[in-house]
Amino acid sequence: MCHSPLHSFLVALPKCEHHMHLEGALSPLLLFEIASRNKISLPTPSEDASFASTASLLERYARFASLDDFLHYYFIGMTSLIHARDFEDLAWDYFLRAKEHGVLHAEVFFDPQAHTSRGIEFKTVVSGFEKACKRAENELGISTLLIPCLLRHLPVQDGESAYHEALGDLRNGRLAGLGLSSSEKGYPPGLFKDIYKEAKEANIRRTAHAGEEGPVEYIREAIRVCDIQRIDHGFRLAEDEELMKEVAEKQMLVTLCPLSNLKLQCVSDVGQLPVRKFLDAGVQFSINCDDPAYFTSYIQDNYCAVQEAFDLSINEWSRIAKAAVRGSWCHEQRKQFLLDKVQTVVAAHGK
Numbered sequence: 027m028c029h030s031p032l033h034s035f036l037v038a039l040p041k042c043e044h045h046m047h048l049e050g051a052l053s054p055l056l057l058f059e060i061a062s063r064n065k066i067s068l069p070t071p072s073e074d075a076s077f078a079s080t081a082s083l084l085e086r087y088a089r090f091a092s093l094d095d096f097l098h099y100y101f102i103g104m105t106s107l108i109h110a111r112d113f114e115d116l117a118w119d120y121f122l123r124a125k126e127h128g129v130l131h132a133e134v135f136f137d138p139q140a141h142t143s144r145g146i147e148f149k150t151v152v153s154g155f156e157k158a159c160k161r162a163e164n165e166l167g168i169s170t171l172l173i174p175c176l177l178r179h180l181p182v183q184d185g186e187s188a189y190h191e192a193l194g195d196l197r198n199g200r201l202a203g204l205g206l207s208s209s210e211k212g213y214p215p216g217l218f219k220d221i222y223k224e225a226k227e228a229n230i231r232r233t234a235h236a237g238e239e240g241p242v243e244y245i246r247e248a249i250r251v252c253d254i255q256r257i258d259h260g261f262r263l264a265e266d267e268e269l270m271k272e273v274a275e276k277q278m279l280v281t282l283c284p285l286s287n288l289k290l291q292c293v294s295d296v297g298q299l300p301v302r303k304f305l306d307a308g309v310q311f312s313i314n315c316d317d318p319a320y321f322t323s324y325i326q327d328n329y330c331a332v333q334e335a336f337d338l339s340i341n342e343w344s345r346i347a348k349a350a351v352r353g354s355w356c357h358e359q360r361k362q363f364l365l366d367k368v369q370t371v372v373a374a375h376g377k
Contacts, residue, residue: 028330035340035375036329040367042131042350043124043314043325045258045281047175047207048113048155049137050317051120052103054080054087060115061106069102087320093239093290094209096320104140113154121162121170123318127326130364131354132162133171135205139180139188148191152200169360171202173233176221178206178213189221196230202355203231205258206248210240215248222252231255231355233281237262238292245269249278256353259283261292263309264300274308279353284331285323286316297335305342312350344372 058080061068071078076086090096107113124132141151159170174192176185195201204225206215215234225232234252237245238259245263248254260280263270284296293299304311313332318324351364
């Protein structure tokens with residue numbers, strides 16, 4: 027909770043989430059529960075003391091040294107996920123929390139290769155997540171979209187196979203677009219240019235993680251070489267005035283994850299992020315939670331952290347919230363509904 031006079035406004039503000047990994051919503055409690063019912067052996071306390079209890083695992087999550095340090099635990103957690111029910115339970119747990127944080131629209135990532143490489147069928151993963159998405163829409167009023175991500179630390183050929191396995195669902199709209207995630211340093215987005223070219227030719231939406239731990243050149247490469255339509259993380263965009271101007275002119279959404287950047291030590295303070303610079307330059311961006319169970323922070327926590335750091339006005343938050351809606355991949359009717367909801371809250375608190 028922030029101490030800003032605008033806290034109640036931030037709580038009421040309708041939110042769109044564009045940068046959240048479903049596997050990153052696997053809390054220690056849910057991890058131990060699913061691993062137990064599936065008889066999956068997690069590291070023993072003698073191998074890693076962090077796994078002695080949910081409390082000790084949470085404590086370990088509070089001191090990640092880097093993106094790769096986090097990913098080590100992220101991929102261990104995934105080993106517990108076997109059946110469609112597991113994926114449904116995981117996503118449903120996130121959607122319940124998202125509802126509490128004012129999310130009305132969620133475009134969520136998942137990592138097919140992390141599961142198919144373990145012998146889990148692609149259709150098992152998608153069907154489980156899809157069930158939770160339908161429940162979120164019917165029971166919580168949250169519109170949802172699923173976005174598979176290619177894992178950039180794996181061979182490109184593996185990514186090509188994953189893309190083609192998902193292609194039917196990408197074409198028929200069951201999956202909303204293509205993403206690129208995982209370790210960034212040493213894996214420039216251009217490695218995947220042929221996959222992105224094929225996706226563009228198939229009229230599939232495209233986004234990619236760039237400019238988190240990697241340099242601003244990765245953002246330029248993702249835009250110019252892979253022809254992405256959205257930038258995930260992307261806070262290093264502020265280091266290149268010309269590129270920032272191009273992104274602003276194209277109205278390309280940047281999906282910032284403030285507390286993720288802080289907890290993975292990409293920045294030492296949320297105030298170092300270019301929130302004010304993006305607003306001044308007209309860069310469209312949204313605020314997101316990334317991997318909430320590992321960073322122990324959901325979307326409202328990120329809104330509060332930004333407010334504490336930048337003391338934004340209601341008008342500035344209105345711009346952020348409306349940019350998030352306009353940059354979403356949902357249909358126009360849903361966008362208008364969300365924009366109306368934002369405007370209603372802004373009007374009520376702007377008096």
